[in-house]
Amino acid sequence: MDSTEESKGLTLDAVRDALIRDEDSIVFSLVERARFPRNAPAYDPSLFGGVGERALVDLYVREAEALRAKVGGYQLPEEVPFFPKDLPSPLTPLQKNPQVLHPTSASVSVNEAIWKMYFNDLLPLFTVEGDDGNYASTVALDLVCLQALSRRIHTGKYVAEVKFIDAPHDYGRAIQAKDRDTLMKMLTFAAVEQRVKSRVEKKASIFAQNVTLDECDDEAKCKIDPLVVSHLYDQWVMPLTKLVEVEYLLQRLD
Amino acid sequence: MDSTEESKGLTLDAVRDALIRDEDSIVFSLVERARFPRNAPAYDPSLFGGVGERALVDLYVREAEALRAKVGGYQLPEEVPFFPKDLPSPLTPLQKNPQVLHPTSASVSVNEAIWKMYFNDLLPLFTVEGDDGNYASTVALDLVCLQALSRRIHTGKYVAEVKFIDAPHDYGRAIQAKDRDTLMKMLTFAAVEQRVKSRVEKKASIFAQNVTLDECDDEAKCKIDPLVVSHLYDQWVMPLTKLVEVEYLLQRLD
Numbered sequence: 001m002d003s004t005e006e007s008k009g010l011t012l013d014a015v016r017d018a019l020i021r022d023e024d025s026i027v028f029s030l031v032e033r034a035r036f037p038r039n040a041p042a043y044d045p046s047l048f049g050g051v052g053e054r055a056l057v058d059l060y061v062r063e064a065e066a067l068r069a070k071v072g073g074y075q076l077p078e079e080v081p082f083f084p085k086d087l088p089s090p091l092t093p094l095q096k097n098p099q100v101l102h103p104t105s106a107s108v109s110v111n112e113a114i115w116k117m118y119f120n121d122l123l124p125l126f127t128v129e130g131d132d133g134n135y136a137s138t139v140a141l142d143l144v145c146l147q148a149l150s151r152r153i154h155t156g157k158y159v160a161e162v163k164f165i166d167a168p169h170d171y172g173r174a175i176q177a178k179d180r181d182t183l184m185k186m187l188t189f190a191a192v193e194q195r196v197k198s199r200v201e202k203k204a205s206i207f208a209q210n211v212t213l214d215e216c217d218d219e220a221k222c223k224i225d226p227l228v229v230s231h232l233y234d235q236w237v238m239p240l241t242k243l244v245e246v247e248y249l250l251q252r253l254d
Numbered sequence: 255m256d257s258t259e260e261s262k263g264l265t266l267d268a269v270r271d272a273l274i275r276d277e278d279s280i281v282f283s284l285v286e287r288a289r290f291p292r293n294a295p296a297y298d299p300s301l302f303g304g305v306g307e308r309a310l311v312d313l314y315v316r317e318a319e320a321l322r323a324k325v326g327g328y329q330l331p332e333e334v335p336f337f338p339k340d341l342p343s344p345l346t347p348l349q350k351n352p353q354v355l356h357p358t359s360a361s362v363s364v365n366e367a368i369w370k371m372y373f374n375d376l377l378p379l380f381t382v383e384g385d386d387g388n389y390a391s392t393v394a395l396d397l398v399c400l401q402a403l404s405r406r407i408h409t410g411k412y413v414a415e416v417k418f419i420d421a422p423h424d425y426g427r428a429i430q431a432k433d434r435d436t437l438m439k440m441l442t443f444a445a446v447e448q449r450v451k452s453r454v455e456k457k458a459s460i461f462a463q464n465v466t467l468d469e470c471d472d473e474a475k476c477k478i479d480p481l482v483v484s485h486l487y488d489q490w491v492m493p494l495t496k497l498v499e500v501e502y503l504l505q506r507l508d
Contacts, residue, residue: 021289024285024465024477025286025289028282028285028286028461031278031282032279032282035275035279048345048346048347056325056326056345056346059324059325059345060321060325063321063324064318064321067314067317067318067321068390068394069390070313070317071310071313071314071389071390071393072310072387072389072390073390073391073394074390075390076388079391091302091310091313092302092310092389093302096387097387133326133350133351134330135325135326135346136322136323136325136326136327136328136329137327137333139325140322140327144398195467198467199465199466199467202465202467203465206460206461206463206465207282207460207461207465209460211278211453211456211457211460211461212453213449213452213453213456223278
């Protein structure tokens with residue numbers, strides 16, 4: 001969340017607003033990536049020999065994250081690097097972010113699962129097959145998608161904290177029993193999830209449309225399929241957010 | 255343009271499609287940057303002493319461009335770096351892009367003007383004043399805006415080539431006379447420009463809206479003012495694109 005929001009204190013409304021705004025960022029990032037075809041060579045570790053055993057996208061993300069750390073990134077709990085080892089120190093003074101999360105839990109990361117999901121499952125659903133050689137644009141846009149997804153999913157830490165504060169005894173029992181299933185059930189609201197899925201599908205249909213000056217836009221020509229976005233939320237974004245919430249809560253009393 | 259488009263041969267339709275698609279990218283990038291306040295310290299060369307005499311944004315863009323060059327960026331004529339000096343060689347094999355532009359003119363750059371316009375004129379129009387300390391996100395999003403604007407504006411090279419091919423004698427006379435005013439007039443179509451302005455304003459009003467599941471969205475709550483986008487096109491994007499076209503044409507017979 002923006003620190004302006006945090007300084008207002010941690011409220012469910014502020015967290016919800018951040019989650020809703022992240023939906024727009026996620027849709028925009030997918031629409032932009034879909035401008036290019038799959039471009040599989042960017043993901044093949046056996047190519048571009050000089051790079052060693054890493055795929056081009058690994059090299060790019062690693063170095064882009066190092067640069068981002070240098071200019072002060074990864075100071076907020078929802079901003080989590082994919083390659084957290086050996087990140088350089090920031091050149092800028094550290095942000096004075098109010099410590100609203102429980103320190104032990106604040107560093108939860110499910111980025112490994114996000115990375116796998118993005119490249120193995122999601123990418124084939126919203127890009128067309130093909131190779132146009134534009135690997136630099138491709139990996140740069142992949143990173144924007146990954147960062148948007150990761151930020152949304154790790155905002156689950158705030159969701160968990162707000163819910164814990166609201167009912168510490170109920171959550172405390174399940175946490176002490178290390179009862180993941182009960183925690184997952186306590187964090188699941190089917191009606192809310194249905195609303196989120198409908199909203200992201202609507203957002204995709206609006207943001208991915210080809211806008212012309214004519215009255216009747218050709219809706220068949222959406223740049224990404226809105227159903228892919230609701231599927232993304234249903235299968236991966238909401239489950240992974242809840243996984244972050246569970247992991248956060250399990251360490252909440254440490 | 256994507257090389258898939260180029261391989262179809264250079265047609266005015268393909269160039270026009272690329273320009274129209276760039277409008278979406280520009281609007282998305284501005285909406286994303288507007289999520290953060292101005293964050294002026296990122297632009298102040300006197301801050302962050304360790305960086306030397308450069309502002310944080312300079313340092314970030316310079317290093318991000320070096321990384322992009324390393325993974326194969328800046329091979330297309332519409333992809334122009336802001337800091338072209340000392341870019342590293344690409345690790346990937348060079349793209350085989352069909353040489354559709356005149357070699358002497360293909361390297362025209364107006365990025366210095368784009369940089370000044372973006373930071374001095376545009377940024378204050380679509381971001382709110384304030385400093386939330388999120389400089390890493392801020393400069394990363396600035397670069398996305400700059401790249402989107404630069405790509406759109408330098409696609410003018412293709413526009414110029416198509417127009418030259420279509421009427422080599424008419425343009426040839428003005429080129430040989432180094433008659434910038436006549437070239438600028440030949441490249442100006444007020445009715446087309448008016449349509450572009452209306453379309454980008456419409457796109458901004460659609461892409462910057464806060465989409466909810468309710469029927470009546472609050473249109474007053476757009477994330478950026480659609481009029482800023484038509485102003486951006488009117489005052490800077492279209493004039494700078496035409497400047498690229500004129501510069502391209504002036505070297506077209508060399």
